[in-house]
Amino acid sequence: MPELNLTSAPAHLRHGSNIGQPLTRRDGVLKVKGQATYAADNHPPGMLFAVMAVSSIARGRVTSLDIAAAKRHPGVVDVMTPDHKPPLAVDPEVKTNPFVFRMEVLQSNEVRYANQPIAVVIAETLEAATEGAVLLAPRYEALPALVGLDAGESYVPPVVGVGNPTENHRGDVEAGLASAEKQIDATYETPPQYHNAMEPHAIVAHWDGDHLSIDMPTQGLMLSLARIAELFGIAHDKIHIRSPFLGGGFGSKGLMAGPPTLGIMAAKLVGKPVKLVLRREQMFGPVGHRAPTRQRLRIGADGEGRLTAIDHHARTVSSTFDDFYEPAADASHTLYAAPAIRTSHDAVRVNTGTPLFMRAPGEATGSLALESAIDEMAWACGLDPLAFRLKNYAEVEPITGRPFSSKALRACYEQGAARFGWAQRVREPRQMRDDAGLLVGWGMGTATFPALMFQAEARAVIRRDGSGAMEIGAHDMGQGAWTALAQIAADAVGLDIDRVDFKAGTSDLPDAGIAGGSAHTATAGAAIHSAGAAVIAKLADLATGDERSPLFGAGNAGVIARDGKLIRRDDASRSESYADILSRAGLVEVEARGTGAPNPAAMQDYAMHAHGAVFAEVKVDPELGQVRVARMVGAFAAGRIVNPHLVRSQLYGGMIWGLSFALHEEAITDRRSGRIMNANLAEYHIPVNADVPPLDVITVEEHDPHVNALGIKGVGEIGITGSAGAVANAVWHATGVRVRRFPIKIEELLTDL
């Protein structure tokens, strides 16, 4: 990979602290010029094109493929099938750890879901490979497909999400409900959704003997590398993955999936570099999705509007061959101070690819149901939705009783409501109209997402010329890691950002963990922070222990690193530059490593969450039922904000997804065949520009001394939560119609049918 030429425009040349500055993304110019090389842009010499043939049935087996017809097609080189493929070192059905998911890589002719890969055609051109895949004309023995939330007997999964207990409770929910003066019992449904990152999954794989070179977008370089090493039986150091840019991932590029594995197998089969890129419709199956949910909420409150109990049950689905359960009901653990809370899940198995993490897994689905139910409860209690939430504000985490490490939600409510003008809201629905006669509704939702930390390592270097380097295999999914992490790196080594050679995005760098769980900036940032501190400590040892240094003897008082110099903490007039320290010591450079990891003691003592409050205004045509969001205000408290500019964009993106969740997004599955009927971006609706109103994001200041050394909580996912509920609640407020099945459709709002 050629060196990346990241922007060092004047806007980035600054002195002093970098964290907290709204730098524009340093990879922006490359992207605007089309010079940012995404995986599928790589064309090594001799590269062939691989195209997957996918199953058109959802359950059964492939009985024949016309391999001869495909091979006869001009340009087709080979056809990889279960009978003709390179061997794998381990059975991909064996789950060696909880982050290993089963994948379809031509190990049998069984079909478990529609769009499952059943063969791979390798050809000299993309066109030839594509036609070769058509010419395979597969025949099947089909079995009835299992489709939908009532596909079969339900069962209680052992865990939901990543190892969360399936059921949780605190207090006596039934007693709480029985004692309640007001009760609601409502059931909400959310549809299956597919990640649909702009960049589809893609790989260019090249074997050179037993060395494997890969270009592939991944949110988890080392997790992918470890899985590839295991599958192909090669040592970690024989594999090099480059993933400098991702065109979005949203969770679907976190773990090694079947299709890129097929690309590596195809390259091995033909002995040449191979590129495999998913077609848009092929994204609807083998690379994860958000499972549908049906959630029942029973909530009780006393005569004053204080909650007495929340019972949140979620039904979801998993595939017939693996386990991932959308932890939707867990959304009720943290927000509202009910003395009794119970959450539970059950599931049925259906013929789909295995569901997976999709931006705010559990929180997005669960928050939409919970925030709708809270809105219904506020109405039942005769209270304003914000007043109701404040009345039930959780001062400690309700499900555990632990204190929060920090919680500025009250400030989010206040600042968001003030900016929105919430105080002017009329409590009754269907009371507000605009000049054109459209119904106007105001709704709100509370946002929440856990502040997580994973494990990461970074390597910091200070060079004799006074420059620095920071190396970490971090991932820029579009969120701005090239910029935000470089800002942290610059502060960590006390240099201006343009003096730090920030390296990321390849698997030969220290493990940055996974870009997921909204934890990448916190985790990678903590590693960078600690590597920087370690390398500065080494420099300080060199200086303070050397009598020729003006810092000699400052060991006890300490030094601080700033502007390429170490400065005596108690006497700013005494300092020495990095260059001088290293040249006197006769060293070319000094390096150190540092790690970022969760603090188990703090996690035991504190509940750690980011929070927010989202307010939405919608307009609805009273007769025709078409809805449009008119404006949204989101106020979020997420600890330290490394780059306000990028954070605002992240939160915008989340809020837009929330709008999409409430009004647009849905994979439509044929109830008979199990095929997804809208597996394209014309019919799988996400909002277009014209659907997105002016968005207003407030980042509420929050200092958290417990989450990690930098006080970062993460903003990658929280924007969805709260937003979907705010829009749905606004639709109710506009129309008086409570829609409990999402996305909200026109026909639901055609009243007086």
Place this chain on the structure above:
Amino acid sequence: MKQFEYVRPASVAEAVAAAARPGAAYLAAGTNLLDLMKGGVSRPDRLVDITHLDGLDRIERLADGSLRIGALVSNADLAHDAEFARCYPAVAEALLSGASAQLRNAATVGGNLLQRTRCAYFYDTASRCNKREAGSGCDARGGENRTHAVLGWSESCIATHPSDFCVPLVALDAIVEIEGRAGRREIALDDLHRLPGETPARETALEPGDLIVAVRLPPAAREFAAHARYLKVRERTSYAFAVVSAAAALRIENGRIRDVRLALGGVAARPWRARAAEDLLKGATPAKDVFREAARRALADAKPSGDNAFKIELARRIVVRALTLAAAGTPARIPALPASPLASTSGAIHA
């Protein structure tokens, strides 16, 4: 992709000869055809590229007051032609409510008329579809069909024609000029698209080799300019096909409806001209009651083809609204959100 022959004829006559062979298809902008080919839905052996033919990209005012629109005029160029938008505002509004700006820049007038249905079962080659493969069956019946036809459908096919542009064109009695093996002929646009009956694969009145060279709006079409609207309800504000749409055009004299045109989109295999409703409205004073009665008549024969009964009531309401908006008068400018019920929403910049 399937390999195909690509020919670029030098004249309309050459084009017709080249396209008359079985397996041939005309290629204009390809905004629909190329997607169909990539999906294996259409697998032509030969593409006859007509984009270089001379003389098909003009908008001409004829001596008798007609307007002749060449088949290769782009949707965007037509909609943004100021004279056109002034004379036929509902057509311009319909054009601007369709697809996206990028697609409108490419898509052509002739291609728009001949775009294929958006029925998911037509596009999904693993599903049975009588339109794609005659006699194979219809998986849309009993399938996911909440957006399917409520008028003119048959047991063989419940697909709809997705065009916005065609809806006001049919209302305004547009005429299609066709060059074929037997020379030039013309038919009413209303007769171009066929209802499915037993033969849904036969979608139009065109014969092999027939090339649409122009669409003509007759002189009377201009007389509705003061009271003409297109209204489209869709599931997002832009870049979505109509759930239901309507074009309404009135000629109001002395407070009475002297003449009226009404057509519906998204409800049938062709743009649906509502003549019974028009008859009722002629001579009436524009008012909600008579509009409601017209809507009732327009949908009198409607019946659900699946989970889409709501479309019938929605269509009635859209008819009432479109007539109401048309009676109120064509706005001086096409709204920022063309054809949208939410056109008046403040802050809307574009669609």
